[in-house]
Amino acid sequence: MLDIQQIRKDFPILNREVNGKPLIYFDNAATSQTPQQVIDCITDYYTIYNANIHRGVHTLSQEATDAYEEARIKIQKHFNAAKPYEMILTSGTTDSINLVANGFASLLKKGDEIIVSALEHHSNIVPWQMLCEHTGASLKVIPMFESGQLDMEAYTSLLNENTKLVFCNHVSNALGVINPIEFIIEKAHEVNAVVLIDGAQASPHIKADVQALNVDFYVASAHKICGPTGVGLLYGKESWLNKLPPYRGGGEMIDQVTFEKTTYAGLPHKFEAGTPNICGVIAFGAALDYMNNLGFEAIASYENELLEYATEKLLAIGDVIIYGSGAKTAVISFNIENIHPYDIGTIVDKLGIAVRTGHHCAQPIMDFYKIPGTVRASFSFYNTKEEIDTFIEAVKKAKMMLS
Amino acid sequence: MTIQEIQDEIVDEFSMFDDWMQRYEYMIDLGKSLPLIDESLKKEENLIKGCQSKVWVHGEMEDDKLVFTADSDAIITKGIIAILIRVFSNQQPAAIIDANTDFIDEIGLKEHLSPTRANGLVSMIKQLKLYAIAYQTHLN
Ligand SMILES: Cc1ncc(COP(=O)(O)O)c(C=O)c1O
Numbered sequence: 001m002l003d004i005q006q007i008r009k010d011f012p013i014l015n016r017e018v019n020g021k022p023l024i025y026f027d028n029a030a031t032s033q034t035p036q037q038v039i040d041c042i043t044d045y046y047t048i049y050n051a052n053i054h055r056g057v058h059t060l061s062q063e064a065t066d067a068y069e070e071a072r073i074k075i076q077k078h079f080n081a082a083k084p085y086e087m088i089l090t091s092g093t094t095d096s097i098n099l100v101a102n103g104f105a106s107l108l109k110k111g112d113e114i115i116v117s118a119l120e121h122h123s124n125i126v127p128w129q130m131l132c133e134h135t136g137a138s139l140k141v142i143p144m145f146e147s148g149q150l151d152m153e154a155y156t157s158l159l160n161e162n163t164k165l166v167f168c169n170h171v172s173n174a175l176g177v178i179n180p181i182e183f184i185i186e187k188a189h190e191v192n193a194v195v196l197i198d199g200a201q202a203s204p205h206i207k208a209d210v211q212a213l214n215v216d217f218y219v220a221s222a223h224k225i226c227g228p229t230g231v232g233l234l235y236g237k238e239s240w241l242n243k244l245p246p247y248r249g250g251g252e253m254i255d256q257v258t259f260e261k262t263t264y265a266g267l268p269h270k271f272e273a274g275t276p277n278i279c280g281v282i283a284f285g286a287a288l289d290y291m292n293n294l295g296f297e298a299i300a301s302y303e304n305e306l307l308e309y310a311t312e313k314l315l316a317i318g319d320v321i322i323y324g325s326g327a328k329t330a331v332i333s334f335n336i337e338n339i340h341p342y343d344i345g346t347i348v349d350k351l352g353i354a355v356r357t358g359h360h361c362a363q364p365i366m367d368f369y370k371i372p373g374t375v376r377a378s379f380s381f382y383n384t385k386e387e388i389d390t391f392i393e394a395v396k397k398a399k400m401m402l403s
Numbered sequence: 404m405t406i407q408e409i410q411d412e413i414v415d416e417f418s419m420f421d422d423w424m425q426r427y428e429y430m431i432d433l434g435k436s437l438p439l440i441d442e443s444l445k446k447e448e449n450l451i452k453g454c455q456s457k458v459w460v461h462g463e464m465e466d467d468k469l470v471f472t473a474d475s476d477a478i479i480t481k482g483i484i485a486i487l488i489r490v491f492s493n494q495q496p497a498a499i500i501d502a503n504t505d506f507i508d509e510i511g512l513k514e515h516l517s518p519t520r521a522n523g524l525v526s527m528i529k530q531l532k533l534y535a536i537a538y539q540t541h542l543n
Contacts, residue, residue: 019423340477342456347479350423358455372476373455401424401431402478 002298008382010035010290021352024387029173029331029378030356031223032204034287038226041286045279053278054269068278071285072268078288079218080209081235085267088241089281092232093200094123096219097167099234099271100196101127103244104165110136112164115155115193117179118144118368119172121361124198128167137164144368148175148324156187163193170202174362175324176331176378178202185215194240200224204380205303205329207296210235222280227287231280234271241267248273299381303330306379310388317396323365323374330379333360336395339402341375347398348375353391406498409490410506417510426511430482439484440472451526456480458527462534468493469538471531483515483524491531496542499535504528 008014011033016023025033045067051060053068069084076084090096108114114128118141132139140163142155150168166188171178181197188195196217199208203220210218217240222231236244246253246264250273255263264270291299307330314320319337335341345357358373359366366373377391404412420426440449440459449459456477462469471492475481490506491499507513515524 340456342477343479347427350427372457401428 002294002302002381004302004382004384007294008384010037011382012036012039014382018352018354019350024353024383024390026377026379026383026387026391027354027356028204028380028383029176029201029224029329029376031229032226032380033382034228035226035290037290038228038283038286041283042228042279045282050279052275064278064282067282067285068276071282074285074288075233078207078292079233079235080211082211083238086235086238086241088234088236088268088271089276090219090232090234090271091230091277092221092223093198093219094232096217096232096234097124097196097198098127099247100217100219100236100244101131102247104131105134106245107243108135108137108164111162112137113140113158113160113162114138115140115142115158115163115166115188117142117150117168118364119148119150119175119177119179119362120167120169120364121173121198121200122363123361124167124169128165142168144365147326148172148177148365149326150179152180152183155184159187159191159193161191163188163191166193166195167198168195169198169200170206170208171199171329172324172362172365173201174360174365174374174376175333176201176328177324178206178327178329181215182213185213189214201329201331204291205296205300216240222284222287225284225287226290227284228277228280231277231284238267241271244271246270246273250274294381302381303379306330306383306385306388307332309385310377310379310391313388313392314395317392317399319399323369331376332378333374333376335371335374336399336403339399341371341373343402344375344395344398347401348391348394351390351394351397353394355391406490406494406502413486413490414506414509423511427479430486430512431478432482433485434475434478434480434482436485439481439488440474444472445474451530458484458524460527460530460534462531462538464538465493467495469496469499469535471534473527480524483512484527486510487524487527487531496535496539500532500539 013033049060049063051064053065072087073084076087081087114137116125116128128139140158143151145151168179168184170181185195194216197215199218199220204225208218216237218235220233223229253265253270253273255265310332321335323333341357345355348355356376360376440461444461445459449461451458456475458475460473462471471488473484473488475484
């Protein structure tokens with residue numbers, strides 16, 4: 001059992017007020033808040049051992065390099081990658097996806113097919129569209145049901161010997177639905193296609209085991225897992241990372257440079273050109289320590305309790321439509337009949353509650369439901385049932401004012 | 404009335420409200436009151452893009468005055484549009500170009516003019532001014 005009141009003390013931001021009301025932060029799917037332990041780690045870095053890594057022999061550089069590589073190992077262990085160098089440190093999920101998409105530019109040809117799901121964050125569809133434009137490959141889409149679940153039968157029928165790559169999120173950001181990635185990976189491998197799973201939304205709730213999943217690539221962002229912004233990871237199987245060409249040229253990623261020829265450094269440095277977000281990576285390690293200390297099972301079970309509680313209370317208001325059902329993370333994407341989500345978001349913000357409104361970068365899903373957007377409340381382990389009660393009152397008030 | 408006079412009048416009206424709830428209830432009522440634009444004008448060319456709520460704006464000259472109609476699919480946005488139309492519509496283009504929007508701050512709705520708000524109001528005001536500039540150029 002988590003001691004939520006104790007945990008809340010770790011998050012200084014939860015003490016602030018918004019519009020004269022105590023902040024209620026229900027936009028965790030966009031970014032999570034940062035515990036004092038991670039903030040302290042950032043402060044320590046800049047006050048004690050800020051230095052460039054992998055370059056200097058002096059003490060500070062050694063300390064920073066050690067801390068950075070220790071963080072990589074924490075990230076490796078967390079996702080259970082076989083080797084530390086299979087964890088490429090990037091600036092985030094978007095960056096990681098682009099790295100893979102870019103690498104495949106030289107491996108695909110006309111006639112090849114890429115499959116993506118209908119539930120993607122649309123900024124993540126763009127790299128694949130660009131890749132298709134560049135290589136002449138074509139993009140296929142796994143359709144979704146009204147429930148927000150992906151149609152696995154349709155998926156299976158899309159697979160064939162031309163399928164080279166399958167891209168799907170582990171959890172949908174707009175609906176919070178958990179996708180059957182085990183099945184998706186297994187079926188893709190039957191036709192020798194590569195699978196990249198976007199774990200940005202799953203990683204705060206589910207500890208993915210990349211070896212057990214047998215996934216080829218898995219990506220996530222630190223800022224959704226209590227870590228800092230601008231840091232993320234790309235897990236890749238060693239064999240695939242060796243096949244992909246480097247993404248960006250620069251310092252750190254080279255072995256030998258002459259004007260005639262440059263040989264590239266080995267993994268992971270081949271993909272980590274330039275000075276990385278050293279402090280951010282170290283702080284990401286601290287964030288994973290923090291979360292693992294609480295335990296992902298305890299986190300998921302408490303968040304699920306919040307989800308069930310909020311779902312029941314919200315439906316009791318009446319005229320509430322919730323999008324996405326089945327296995328979900330602690331996300332409720334909803335609308336009130338005949339009221340624009342933007343109006344609800346505006347009123348609840350006035351009451352100190354942060355929720356997301358809009359299309360959540362998933363326009364195709366909104367088009368599917370024929371709605372302009374939804375209100376999305378996403379919970380974290382530091383949220384409480386009392387906060388949900390306040391939120392429910394706010395939604396009731398908004399409904400009353402707006403209808 | 405001049406734009407300034409109308410703005411002063413609105414500031415006066417809003418000063419009677421005690422809190423944000425009353426201000427918002429008033430705007431929601433304004434938003435509900437009328438369709439502010441002819442259905443046929445709710446077309447792609449009049450739609451302001453990139454906003455969470457849809458905003459349509461249309462302007463045309465009647466004698467020497469520029470008349471605006473506009474609408475939104477979100478009711479609070481529509482309420483604010485109603486206020487903007489009351490201020491800017493039926494004025495000479497030159498006056499619209501010169502007008503400022505400080506009154507929005509004074510009536511406690513400044514947050515809606517933050518560019519990050521993505522409700523289209525900043526773009527809408529820009530659009531009103533662009534109409535005025537276009538007609539002004541045409542007049543000269
Ligand atoms: C499913 C999913 N993928 C990718 C991203 C993008 O992550 P980042 O902005 O950290 O690159 C997000 C963030 O909202 C997301 O929810």
